[in-house]
Amino acid sequence: xxxxxxxxxxxxxxxxxxxxxxxxxxxxxxxxxxxxxxxxxxxxxxxxxxxxxxxxxxxxxxxxxxxxxxxxxxxxxxxxxxxxxxxxxxxxxxxxxxxxxxxxxxxxxxxxxxxxxxxxxxxxxxxxxxxxxxxxxxxxxxxxxxxxxxxxxxxxxxxxxxxxxxxxxxxxxxxxxxxxxxxxxxxxxxxxxxxxxxxxxxxxxxxxxxxxxxxxxxxxxxxxxxxxxxxxxxxxxxxxxxxxxxxxxxxxxxxxxxxxxxxxxxxxxxxxxxxxxxxxxxxxxxxxxxxxxx
Numbered sequence: 001x002x003x004x005x006x007x008x009x010x011x012x013x014x015x016x017x018x019x020x021x022x023x024x025x026x027x028x029x030x031x032x033x034x035x036x037x038x039x040x041x042x043x044x045x046x047x048x049x050x051x052x053x054x055x056x057x058x059x060x061x062x063x064x065x066x067x068x069x070x071x072x073x074x075x076x077x078x079x080x081x082x083x084x085x086x087x088x089x090x091x092x093x094x095x096x097x098x099x100x101x102x103x104x105x106x107x108x109x110x111x112x113x114x115x116x117x118x119x120x121x122x123x124x125x126x127x128x129x130x131x132x133x134x135x136x137x138x139x140x141x142x143x144x145x146x147x148x149x150x151x152x153x154x155x156x157x158x159x160x161x162x163x164x165x166x167x168x169x170x171x172x173x174x175x176x177x178x179x180x181x182x183x184x185x186x187x188x189x190x191x192x193x194x195x196x197x198x199x200x201x202x203x204x205x206x207x208x209x210x211x212x213x214x215x216x217x218x219x220x221x222x223x224x225x226x227x228x229x230x231x232x233x234x235x236x237x238x239x240x241x242x243x244x245x246x247x248x249x250x251x252x253x254x255x256x257x258x259x260x261x262x263x264x265x266x267x268x269x270x271x272x273x274x275x276x277x278x279x280x281x282x283x284x285x286x287x288x289x290x291x292x293x294x
Contacts, residue, residue, distance in 0.1 A: 018241065031286015037279030045095040052089040053077070059243045068266050079264040081255055086233040087265065091272050094246040101158055102227045105165035106220060112166055113173025113214075115227035117163050118204040121181025132178070135171035143168050147230065151239045157239055161234060162250065165227055176219060214291040221284035225277040232273045 026032060044051070053074050054060065060070055064080035078087040120131040138146070150164035184190065185208060193203045234240045235249020243250065248269045255265030 019182070028289045030282050030284035031289065034279045034282025034284070034286055037275060038283055041095055041276050041279065042099060044092055045099045048092050048096055052086075052092045054086035054089045056089045056093040057085060059087065063258075063262060064139040065130040065262075067237065078268045079262070081251070081265050082262075087251070087268055090251060091248065091269060094248045094251065094269070096270070097158075097245065097247050098228055098231055098273075101161055101231055102224055104170070104222050105162040105231075106227050108162055108166040109169030109223070110173055110216070110220060111172040112250060114168065114177050114209070117177025118181055118209065121178040122185055122200060122204050122208065131174065135174050138167065138171045141168075143230075144233065145253060147234060148237070148239065151234065156234075156242060157240050161231065161240065163236075163266065165230060169223065169227070173219070173223075176215065177212065180215060180239045181208055184208045184211050218284050218287045218291060221280050221287060225280035225284075228277050 001135050048252050049174075054070075054076075058182065061068065061076065061080050062082055062084040064070075064076045064084070066079040068076045068079065070076060076086055076088070078091070078158040080086055081090075099212040116135070117129050120128040124234045141149075146168045150167055151160055154160045154163065181204070190203060190207050198207075231240065231247075232249035232252070235251075236253045238250075238253060240247045253265050255262065259266045
């Protein structure tokens with residue numbers, strides 16, 4: 001009598017998994033708060049043309065205090081900067097910068113890190129040795145120094161910010177994926193897939209990667225927070241998007257010389273960065289609770 005080989009755990013459709021996780025997230029107050037904060041900023045980015053009271057790059061009333069009125073109509077609710085640009089409008093439009101480049105850079109780092117981690121953990125041998133040593137070399141550089149080296153070499157732009165964050169972030173993702181691959185690769189359903197003659201790419205993409213998604217989703221939310229801070233730091237150092245694009249970090253950098261006399265120019269962009277990072281971190285905590293329950 002033929003014995004049936006063990007197979008991978010049953011997989012729900014992506015839609016059903018998403019619905020189940022959203023339902024479980026409702027049981028985590030921390031996760032719901034984080035999701036609410038992130039959703040708020042997503043809506044701000046989407047509705048920026050409708051809710052921004054002024055043009056983000058137009059000059060009106062330099063050094064206007066919060067709540068000051070504009071002669072032509074409207075109110076500078078968060079004040080204006082040293083050349084008269086409305087701070088609230090620039091924060092609103094700057095949300096688009098963060099919520100476009102942070103997920104894009106994180107996704108790029110994950111694609112590269114997952115490919116390297118799966119290859120290192122599944123192939124092992126010289127492939128693991130080469131990829132691990134390459135990752136160690138990149139991780140040996142202080143992250144900020146590595147960002148500065150990459151951007152100073154290729155220039156400051158949105159694409160180059162994504163490249164810099166991908167190069168710096170992929171080794172960390174690779175280590176996580178490599179460890180998960182080594183652990184999951186020793187399970188019975190992976191051995192059964194090998195006995196069935198499945199190709200290596202199929203085993204890595206279909207048998208191993210879906211069963212590693214829990215820790216990776218949590219890490220991705222945390223990494224989104226780190227990348228948000230990174231984009232702000234690069235903007236503060238003058239390595240972010242070129243002016244006059246609205247960038248939270250650049251807003252802080254441009255106003256640092258008058259921050260003591262006009263603190264609103266730096267405080268409000270700092271609050272924006274901190275709140276978005278807090279949202280991603282709380283969402284990650286909620287997802288971690290869900291993964292522990294599963």
